[in-house]
Amino acid sequence: MLSMRLRLSDLQEPQWRSEGGRWSNGGSWIEPANVSSLVMEVNDQAPRVRVRVKECKRDEADFVELTMEPGEARLPAGVFGTAPLYLVERAGELYASWDLTALRPHLRADRLVPRVVARTLTRQHRYTSQTLFEGVYRLTERAAATLTPSGLSIHYPVPAEHVREPRTLRPGVDPLAALDELLTDVIRQAPTVTGRVGVELSGGADSGNVALAVKAARFPETYSFGLLVGGSTGKQQWERRRALAEHCGFLDTVTPAMQHPPFSPGGVRAVRKPHDPAGAFYQEAFDVVREQAAAWRCEVMFTGSGGDEINAHHSRTQVELPMPEPVPWLGETAVRALSEVNEYLAPIPVLPVPTLMAFGMHNPGFLRAGIRPVSPLAHPRIVRFMEQLPHEYKRGKTLFRERIRRAGLPEWVAAPAEPESFLAVLETGLRSYGLPVLDDMLKESILVDLGYVDGKALAQARRNAGSAPVVPDLLCDVLALEVGLRSLM
Template sequence: MTRTLNRQHRYSADTLFAGVYRLTERATAVYTAAGLVIVYPEAAQHVLEPRRLRAGVDPVSAFDALLTEVVAEWCATASRVGVEVSGGADSGNVTLSTTAAGFVRVDTFGLLMGGRIGLLQQERRRALVDHLGLRDTAVPAMRHPPFVPGGVRERRLPHDPAGAFYQEAFDVVRSHVAARGCEVIFTGGGGDEVNAHHSRTSAELPLSEPVPWLGEKATEALARVDENLAPVPVLPVPTLMAFGLHNPAYLRLGVWPVAPLVHPRVVRFMEQLPHQHKRGKMMFRDRLRRAGLPEFVAAPTEPENFLAVMESGLRAYGLPLLDDMLRESRLIDLGYVDPDGLAMARDHAERAPVVPDLLCDTLALEVGLRSLE
């Protein structure tokens, strides 16, 4: 609970509920008359230092061939596939490989942000799908912010209390993916992580800013957030945790999500790649340029983000939920949230130009717990 409230998520067998466990990658669930035991594997081995390229080797061509080969592994399984396209370099590279892999049909889907950033994003997406001759479905994210009426949270439908803040918007995207008959959806997940310049041998995540409305029980538990962590996995930890938020809703619709950029072979390739080819996603961007895409697609000056959509949802629908929470709250009753601190945050949010996005985590957890009652 404290990890969720304080945005210090950890990859572990632990969940919000006693008796419910997460089967982490390569772990084994052993169930006997004595009960259930989760057995963690040994830590995965990783490349400690990048290697030097041989003379004459072109990393862009090597990456092109590898990623397309990884995507093409699904050709025997699915004829109709989709790609989540954001307008960034990660999903752009996945889209290039998907169209080159030989599927019967490829459709693209994605969220469009609002404002100037959204207009630039729309131009990038249109340039990509038109260049490749794909059929695209774009969902305006500002129409589906967190806690929007008609969404899973507002309707109190049973859902994961620790679910993603963009769940309402992506629920609409996922419904389009399923309606098109896509059996597999390729995503650009993990692109940031495989291009990052840091050790792959640590499972620790960066500390987040402190939450001023943490209750006494949650504050006491802060010292234990790093207990019972899963060992170092094959894939980057943040990517695996994002899978836990993003993928289950696809699976419930019968769609299998795949993130080719973190296929183990691609992870290994990227770990060995000299950093100058990963800095600023240089190799990813060079591949887009070679494919004939314009510079504003290969290297956008203002990449999209979800912050404006989150702010819209918090301002319009989150603050009334806060008022309701101050009157009656499971988190306050359980000692995880301090009512005085939350009341101060509510007062500040009313007057502040931007509602603190940390409130989204608290509200989502409260609403999610109520949905399961």
């Protein structure tokens, strides 16, 4: 979680100095994300200089280290992947940041990577070093980037080892007690300066289990935040959230998601604020949650990310991806690139792939707000524990739900009959605000001009959507990508 401009010429005579939280050397500079629980350490033993961004009070590198010596800079990544690091090299200079928008001078809408665009438009997302933009790379977990006079190279690690089949529990072992101890210990390790933390509380089993462990960890001040989906489902969600927040003693703040749907006025897309085109559908609503957490001066936000993946029935190494839904407005350039969607992929990571990709969409927003996101369910120790657990404890999140019951909460909290869904929020955003964006796109479009989208087919989709009872949610992908590209140009 750092940003930098690194010139190879400056590494010949390293004279690094600290200047207001940034380390500088000639025209080069390095700085960590502006998060209170992160510190940057510089070990200067010329001619080699080593930089680490790590959590305060812990001797553990967060995501990336940097080693520099004359003629070479090397960045090996760790396993956590809390936030991606984007890299671009230009004439012996390396630019890097966890915030893609910081690299705007190097992003060109007419130089996109076809296979990545095709993945985005068809929801065939893949974990890889490639991004939407030519020459801009993502440093994936455990990979290493090296800058030399020959340019920038990225080396993937060997595939991570995983438990291929669940194991049999020893007699007398209580897996719930083991999960409780392990999860609470992982959460206690999250360092803070003031002890003021937040919890993303959706009302589901994942965030509920995280909330119970945060309660057991006994931070000085704990706040909970959540988005309500509205309707009858939202009422039940609100009741579950209230029960959990009261049980844990959290000061709770709720935000009606219907007031901040995709493309809504005042949101990041409507005002064309520079943002990652591959960002989350519900970025507008989650931005409000981040603002609220920042207003309460939360240093850390605990999330339930990863719960679905670690409870999945399948083996980590044998995943059959679902067939994608046909996209009728796909242009010829994207159609040709579909044959390459499974090329240049990163090897199997330590954490589940969907979790790492979700981190890339959500976590930069927290860092931008000065908050460190922590997802305890995606910690390697938790992932390993759940991989070994017999399937009957994971099916339907059995163990997670039983932990909520054992905490004394009612059945309608542990196993809701109607889980929350954001589909109604998406429909509202598309119907009220997305279709006008589509009208504008039909007049002028980056994706149509480059052949990634068929303008005539998209116009037909617009006519169909106007009278359809539900706007096709696939339209959100093409609209979000178009608006995101425009915001960066």
